[in-house]
Amino acid sequence: MIYGIDDFVDLLLVRKGIFALVSWEHRPAMLALLTNLKRSVRRTERTIRTSLLSGENLVAEQFVVALHGQLKSQHASATVLVLYDLETLLDGAGRILNGLREQLRCFRAVILVLRENRRGDLFAACPDFMDWFGPIIYYAEALSRPFTPSDVRRAIRSFEAKHGMSSKDFSRKWESGQGTGIDDGWMWNELLALYGDMKARAQT
Amino acid sequence: MTAELTPKNYLQLLGACVLGLRSLAPGRRTLQIVRSQKSESWLVKRSDTYDAPGLLAGCPAAHAPFELAKGGRLDLFLRLRTNDKGLAEIATYRLAVRQIPPNINNIVSLRLDKKEGQPRGDGWDPKLGDNPQHPWAHLHLNFDKSDRANELRIPTGEVEPIVLLMSFDHWYCNTFDV
Numbered sequence: 001m002i003y004g005i006d007d008f009v010d011l012l013l014v015r016k017g018i019f020a021l022v023s024w025e026h027r028p029a030m031l032a033l034l035t036n037l038k039r040s041v042r043r044t045e046r047t048i049r050t051s052l053l054s055g056e057n058l059v060a061e062q063f064v065v066a067l068h069g070q071l072k073s074q075h076a077s078a079t080v081l082v083l084y085d086l087e088t089l090l091d092g093a094g095r096i097l098n099g100l101r102e103q104l105r106c107f108r109a110v111i112l113v114l115r116e117n118r119r120g121d122l123f124a125a126c127p128d129f130m131d132w133f134g135p136i137i138y139y140a141e142a143l144s145r146p147f148t149p150s151d152v153r154r155a156i157r158s159f160e161a162k163h164g165m166s167s168k169d170f171s172r173k174w175e176s177g178q179g180t181g182i183d184d185g186w187m188w189n190e191l192l193a194l195y196g197d198m199k200a201r202a203q204t
Numbered sequence: 205m206t207a208e209l210t211p212k213n214y215l216q217l218l219g220a221c222v223l224g225l226r227s228l229a230p231g232r233r234t235l236q237i238v239r240s241q242k243s244e245s246w247l248v249k250r251s252d253t254y255d256a257p258g259l260l261a262g263c264p265a266a267h268a269p270f271e272l273a274k275g276g277r278l279d280l281f282l283r284l285r286t287n288d289k290g291l292a293e294i295a296t297y298r299l300a301v302r303q304i305p306p307n308i309n310n311i312v313s314l315r316l317d318k319k320e321g322q323p324r325g326d327g328w329d330p331k332l333g334d335n336p337q338h339p340w341a342h343l344h345l346n347f348d349k350s351d352r353a354n355e356l357r358i359p360t361g362e363v364e365p366i367v368l369l370m371s372f373d374h375w376y377c378n379t380f381d382v
Contacts, residue, residue: 001212001215001216001219003212003215003237003239003246004237004238004239029263139234141236141263141265142234142236142237142263142265144238144260144263146238146239146240146241146243147238147239147240147241147247147259148240148241149240151259152259155256155259174323175321175323175324175325176323176325176326183253184253184255186281186298186317186319187255187256187281189319190256190281190283190296191256191259193283193295193296193320193321194245194247194283197244197245197285197295198240198244198245201242201244
């Protein structure tokens with residue numbers, strides 16, 4: 001089971017020539033994946049680079065040229081190639097990927113990121129290429145980056161700003177058991193506990 | 205409460221349990237899980253009620269409760285931590301069900317809360333080690349009718365969240381013939 005982007009990257013870099021299919025339902029989750037993936041790959045193995053190839057605004061002929069450019073790169077074996085935004089040229093791109101599938105093995109890994117409702121079309125367009133992905137499909141929505149104490153602190157600050165109250169005052173009211181009159185007080189309290197926990201662990 | 209499993213294994217078990225709940229409408233029967241960078245804390249969330257701004261920004265499913273098969277919505281929130289032995293410790297849980305269709309028990313909504321700390325203000329009884337006005341782990345029945353309705357807090361003690369989910373599932377499926 002994959003619990004976030006770091007697990008996914010660990011799996012991806014376990015050996016050369018891994019192919020992974022990631023589907024998405026919400027575009028922000030897909031965009032977050034692209035950002036987090038680059039960072040996580042760099043964090044995991046400094047010598048590996050991530051190369052993003054978008055099919056947006058490309059026709060099939062332009063896509064094949066761009067793909068050949070990636071294939072000719074002398075760093076291909078140390079590159080994680082991410083193909084995304086192929087939905088508009090799926091038929092053409094599918095045929096190209098099907099034809100170039102052997103050559104694509106030169107990359108360290110290939111990730112195909114596709115909208116969930118277009119998966120069927122992709123399988124129809126490049127059945128041989130899709131064979132290489134195996135039965136597992138990853139979901140961009142489940143590949144979030146791990147959170148840090150700064151993320152938790154930021155979330156706490158947003159509660160303070162939203163309710164015009166310091167966390168200290170909130171905690172005092174919360175601990176008294178008299179009610180805070182704040183609907184989402186539960187989450188505020190949770191974040192404070194989480195932050196305290198993470199800080200305490202960092203000190204030990 | 206400590207599970208005799210690592211957080212990953214516990215979440216795998218929880219995920220398998222959620223997949224098997226017939227009371228949940230078909231579709232995304234998945235949990236949204238995020239963890240801290242050092243894997244010492246884990247959050248599980250499927251709820252549109254309690255937002256943690258920024259923390260789960262890239263996880264849209266985290267903000268969507270589970271839809272129930274014959275009507276109603278189920279919110280779930282869990283916070284786990286990894287203890288010194290590497291095992292999962294369930295620090296807090298909250299399970300809330302709303303908009304339950306008419307049923308023989310006349311339950312419209314219910315919520316089970318278990319916080320980490322215990323408010324020791326009004327009502328705290330040192331002999332009992334709890335607060336009868338606001339017990340540590342408790343059940344609210346029909347809580348969302350009004351603020352006063354939310355005052356009913358029946359102490360439950362700590363309950364394993366998987367048991368909670370399965371127990372609710374059993375009642376729901378029997379009541380609504382799922």
